[in-house]
Amino acid sequence: MLAKSYGSSVYGVNASIITIEVNVSMGTKFHMVGLPDNAVKESEHRIDAAIKHTNYRMPRQKVVVNLAPADVKKEGSAYDLPIALGILKGSEQIEAPELEQYLIMGELALDGMLRPIKGVLPIAIEARKQGFKGFILPEENASEAAIVNNLEVVGVKSLRDAIDYLEGTSTIKPVEIDTRDVFFYNLNTYDADFADVQGQENIKRALEIAAAGGHNVIMVGPPGAGKTMLAKRLPSILPPLSLVEALDTTKIHSVAGRLGANASLIATRPYRAPHHTISDVALVGGGGIPQPGEISLAHNGVLFLDELPEFKRTVLEVMRQPLEERRVTISRAKVSVDFPANFMLIASMNPCPCGYYNHPEKECVCPPGAVQRYLNKVSGPLLDRIDLHVEVTPVSFDQMTADRKAESSEEIRARVIEAREMQKKRFEQTPEIHSNALMPSQMVKEICQINTAGKALLKNAMEKLGLSARAYDRILKVARTIADLAGSEEIKIEHLAEAIQYRSLDREGWAG
Template identity: 60%
Template sequence: MFVKSYCSSISGIEAVTVAVEVNITAGIGMYLVGLPDNAVRESQERIRAAFENCEYKMSGKKVVVNLSPADLRKEGSAYDLPIAVAMLAASGQIDAAPLSRYILLGELSLDGSILPVKGALPIAMQALKEGFAGIILPEENAREAAVVKGLDVYGIGNLREVVNFLQGFTNLTPARINLDETFTEAQRSFDGDFCDVKGQAQVKRALEVAAAGGHNVLMIGPPGSGKTMLARRMPSIMPPLTLQEALETTRIHSVAGKMGYRQGLLTVRPFRTPHHLTSQVALVGGGANPQPGEISLAHNGILFLDELPEFSRNALESLRQPMEEKQIVVSRAKYTARYPANFMLIASMNPCPCGYYNHPTRECVCSPGSVGKYLNHISGPMLDRIDLHIEVTPVPFADLTHNRPEEDSATIRKRVVAARKIQQARFDGMPVHSNAMMGSSQLREFCPLNTESARLLETAMERLNLSARAYDRIIKVARTIADLDRSEAIRSNHIAEAIRYRSLDRASWGA
């Protein structure tokens, strides 16, 4: 008897519907075809044990299971449930009619319980797109898939529960999630607040500008000056995620298996902090079994690279293209995967190997030329792609001990959100969402300079020997500063402040 059920495979961050075709004829043995990996091949032993423990019969005839399309590689254990249910239908133990209405997903334990899998959200989105009535998946993944409206999502705990539901013996209530309530609760608290940081008013101002325009930031300063502390508080001043951004971010984390069980939509911008020993593949994505890298896990959020010069040169250079194009295309002999990577880079570093170059009170013990050599670990093209270079100086004792209240993150965030709303209105209908994403045409249209501003920028270009890319970055940052000031025009003071955020372009660094 021939029976067909449906499940899904993940390609990049997209789901592809897979038909599980089971044919039982005279003969012996079970044959699994359709480019299955080892985890899929081993499903027959899990299914056999689950049938015995749930009091179902394994067919004693020849069983051929085909996973169609046959030229798409099938990976993981999520195929266990659709294969098991199709085998029960093909052997006449259950009715096959309901199988065409649902996507089935889940790993079978030996006792018949259903274990969670990766990629529930993109699979649910594809199921809705292709007109399926619902999706049956492990109960731990139900909240994640329930984000998709218009699709019945049934979370189940074991194989017998699935069979009883498909045969109409029991009724299951579809999972529901209140997105508005989830968003509201998530935006109220953060792990850190800017009011915890003493002093550093200039650095806080620079980070506010970065958050308002989505600009990349490099903080350079001695150990203990607060670089990491400041960076970790950046999510508290970033604008809230929109629903579309939350769906994109959740889909990536779901495919990568980074979603917590029983978790629904990600509602806070991601903050990824890979170690400096992280490999190039782990950073950009790929591998034998392709997975999103750290830059994609930071999509719509922040990628924080602490001790930037300690990262390998190849790893840093691999960031250049996705920083410009906001996506990464990983091409290998057997596959090509496309992952979004619209992240905001925040990096920090010491000014020299000992950490005390340009320190106001401590003497640098590095040998001549070692400062420049240390800075040269970061290439010029990479520095050009970082909009703001901020020099972080040690906090004076008077600032550490004062009792004056510091400005909190909520106050800063209101100004950031106001600036982002200006940009949203400015770029309405364009594939641009922040000033940092502007191209040449948007720069010409939205960032005209008056005579005084143009003269000031020309002088800075000549004295600092800036590149054309640095020129564009300065204008973008100046546009953001003007937005924070609610100014239609970019004035000379906006240009002057933007130029100050190019510390590493000065000849005095590493001389």
């Protein structure tokens, strides 16, 4: 007898439907066709044990399992459950009249229990799109799938539970989640707050500007000055995730298997801080089965690279294209997948190998030329994509012990949101651009116009401070953001002056 069930495969952050056909006929062998990988082929033994432990029998006949379309490679162990149900129906041990109306996924343990799977959210979205009545999957993944409305999501613990539900003898009820409750309950619940930071007012100001315009930042300062502490608090002042952004972020973490059991929607902006020993593939994504890297896991959030010059040169250079295009394309011989990568890059570094160049109290012990060689580890093209260069100085004892309460993240975030609202109106005709940092050069000329006094100041700064030509557009973008924070429609000379001071690494002779 022929039976059909449906599963799904995930490529990138999108899913496609896989039809699982099971034919049980005269014979003795088990055949699986349709380009399965080793994990899918091995499902025969898991299914055999699971069926026996559920008090059914594995048919001792010829069983042919076809995974269609046959020219698409099937990977992973999540096809166990739909194949097992197809075998039981094909051998007439169960009726399951509505089997073909459900999309089914799950990895079977030998005792028939189910283990959680990856990529549930994109699969649930595709199931609704294709008109399936519901989605049967492991109980640990049900909350994640239930984010998708107009789809019956059934979380089951075992093969027995799935059979009972399809036979109509189960008391299991579909999982329902009010996305708005989950989303708004978890919104902006960050552990770190800027209220904990004493002093460093100039650095807080720079990070506020970065958050308001979506700008990339590099912080240069001696060890112990607070660079990492400040970077950790940046997500707490970013605008709240919209529901669309939250879904996009959750899809990426779901595909990467980073959500955890019983997780649903990611409602806070991600913060990723990989170690400097990270590989190219781990940062941008890839592998035999293309998986998202750190830059995609930081989508709609912050990617913090501490001790930037210590990263391998090749690792840093692969970020150049994603920083411009806000996505990364991973190409293989038979497949090419896109992962979104719209993140804010926050980098930090010491000014020299010993860490104390330009320190107000300690003396630098680096030999001549060492400072410049150290800075040259970060390439010009990468530095070109970083809008704000901030020099961090150590906090004095008086600042650390001051009784004055520092401004909280909530207060700073309110100003950032107001500035982003101005940008939203400014770019409403170009939805792909939603912050000042994303403006192309032509748009910078139209939007970031400055008066005669401003042009004179900028010309004087570029000549006297030795600023490079690449700093010109960056200064104008940052000045536009500073004007937005001040609620000004035009870029005034004080906004331009503040923006100029954030290009310290472009100054000729900065490192001696």
